[in-house]
Amino acid sequence: MGAVRDTLRRPLGHFTERTLAGLALVLGAGAGFGLVLVLVRFRWSPLYDVDHGVAGWLNAQVAPIGPLVTVLNAITDLGGRPVIVWLVTVAVVGLLIRRQGRLAVYLIATGAGALILDPSLKTLVDRLRPEVAVPIGGYAGQSFPSGHALGSMVAYGALLLVFLPAMAPRWRRPAMIGVGTVVFLIGFTRVALGVHFLSDVIGAWLLGAAWLGVTAYAFRLWRLERGRPATPLTKGLEPEAAHEVAPAPDEEKLLPHARAGTAEIIVGWVLVFGALYGFGMFVSYYADGTFLARLDETVPAWFADHGTASLDELSWWWSKAGDTHAIMLISLVFCPLVLAVWRRWRPVLFVALTMFGELALFLASAAAVDRPRPPVENLDGPMPTSSFPSGHIAATLCLWVAIAVIVCPRTDRWWRWAFVALAVVMPVGVAVSRMYRGMHHPTDFMGAILLTAAWVGLLHWVIRPNEDADEGNQPAIESGDVDTLDDELVRAGRPG
Incomplete structure (x- = not known):
């Protein structure tokens, strides 16, 4: 009995050690968002001046350059709801097909949270969008926080955590840098196109980071409850699923000639x-x-x-x-x-x-x-x-x-x-x-x-x-091979 208790305490100890820093970052992001929210809600003068000054300056630089506006609009679309919904939906369906129900549930819960937080906070704060000299982007609705910045932070971050195990260790850091760059550029375009203030984007990033941290922490607790070891997030949410989340793990060569x-x-x-x-x-x-x-x-x-x-x-x-x-x-x-x-x-x-x-x-x-x-x-x-x-x-x-x-x-x-x-x-x-x-x-x-x-x-x-x-290397889908969605969700709740 003592040996069993030691076996349970050991992973719990590792889990606590590995998550203290992460929890501090999550709490910091949450506190930072709360501070920005309060300053925006009460229209703090220094923040007001910075927001309007940056919006006016960027509009003056960007508006006269047509090709630059086109590029900015193309980048900003990467954070739009159609692209985000497509990415998450395709990933969820693929994970269910690969029998990775826990990861699919994680993506659904994380994405749903972002969809709820964005309009709720916009209604609460009720901030008007910027008014610039030369409008180059037209968007309706309230301004704080930026939905594109929040959605891209949550969606791309969650997808990165899910699919990191499929990458070779040497590519994981470049992947993180790449995702961070995309999220930054999407946020920048919202300010450059004059549809959001700087604080809208910063607040969205902080909220997105906090929400990602909370959901990742909950997922690690879920793993621990099922007897799986706690692992650093740099290895992804489910390192054991590396083969299953890889796009084409069974294919060595695309074309022979x-x-x-x-x-x-x-x-x-x-x-x-x-x-x-x-x-x-x-x-x-x-x-x-x-x-x-x-x-x-x-x-x-x-x-x-x-x-x-x-x-x-x-x-x-x-x-x-x-x-x-x-x-x-x-x-x-x-x-x-x-x-x-x-x-x-x-x-x-x-x-x-x-x-x-x-x-x-x-x-x-x-x-x-x-x-x-x-x-x-x-x-x-x-x-x-x-x-x-x-x-x-x-x-x-x-x-x-x-x-x-x-x-x-x-x-x-x-x-x-x-x-x-x-x-x-x-x-x-x-x-x-x-x-x-x-x-x-x-x-x-x-x-x-x-x-x-x-x-x-x-x-x-x-x-x-x-x-x-x-050639028979990949079996066809036969009548008895297709599992139902209920089967996948049942597997998602079983111990790993």
Whole structure:
């Protein structure tokens, strides 16, 4: 019995020693935030002067430089709610797939706390945003604390703590510096764009650090209760989960012949562009009197004659399914799920090259062919690119075909056929909507099909994204292999 007590006291002693400094930092951050909150709430004159002086000076330096404003807006978006929610959601789903329920719960609780603290404190303090000479950023709502600064501190910090164990020791310090730099830059952009005072950002950083410290401390207590040793945070929250939180721990080499594959992709891209250019020039300028020319005249005119308000709205929504934002969102959800489920980078590389190559082929061929839009009312108004080929249709085709190519060989479950159906239904729906809205000819749709077939076929031949599944190195998802979310949460509560 005495030996058991000694066994329990030893980790408890180590835990106490290792956390005293951390607790002091957490308490310091909390006290610092409380001080800033009080000074802001009571409008302390020296702080007021500093805040308004910095806001005015930065606005005078930044506002006249357009490219700098563009860069600052791009950086500030990294702390916006869409990016933060996407990062945390994808990480949580991936962790549940990898059966790391405790870490998933930690991310959910930490992120939820930040979402609650930000609007609550904004309402409590009710501070107006800065008024600068040349407004370059427009944001509604109260000013203190900065939601971007708080969200980035909490989200990026929590993700770093979760995924640190997957990094080699030599990369952990650079990762910490990198995350700290990103958080600092996001906070700086809020002041530079004139949407927050300096004290808004400093207060958010202090609050974020305190909240991160509290949740990390609670997680370490959770570990201790389950008999796991207390470890320094420089090793991450769950060092034992290093293999499971690594994106692709089972893959040693991405491509066996990288140089040859790169050359084949470049040459293939040029050949696909040549085929697109030839077909585009023919249907645009040399197909008079042919069936293709009659088709291009008849179909847009028929759609224009049969338009209704309801169809206008429906076609708008279908068209949105093929725009850049929708395609990027689906890609940014699918690729992390591929890593979580199959632990392979090669399928992700296949999807990424498919979409980057499609974009390059579309822009190059559209500029070279320079085809006018159909001679009917264009419901989307003037467009900067030419009609051939359709970028919406090509992007939709490439994305959903690539997804179906990845999923179907890797599972025997019935829902794989849903991806095949989507690879047909989604492009056809987008194509009909684009032609209905007077933005494309039928041969523009054919050009998108040619682009997809040639480019996706080339990449499949070079990259072989399903080689591990074909060779049996990575088992497919079988009917009995999928655990429910309830199972994961039950595991999260079991002793480690």
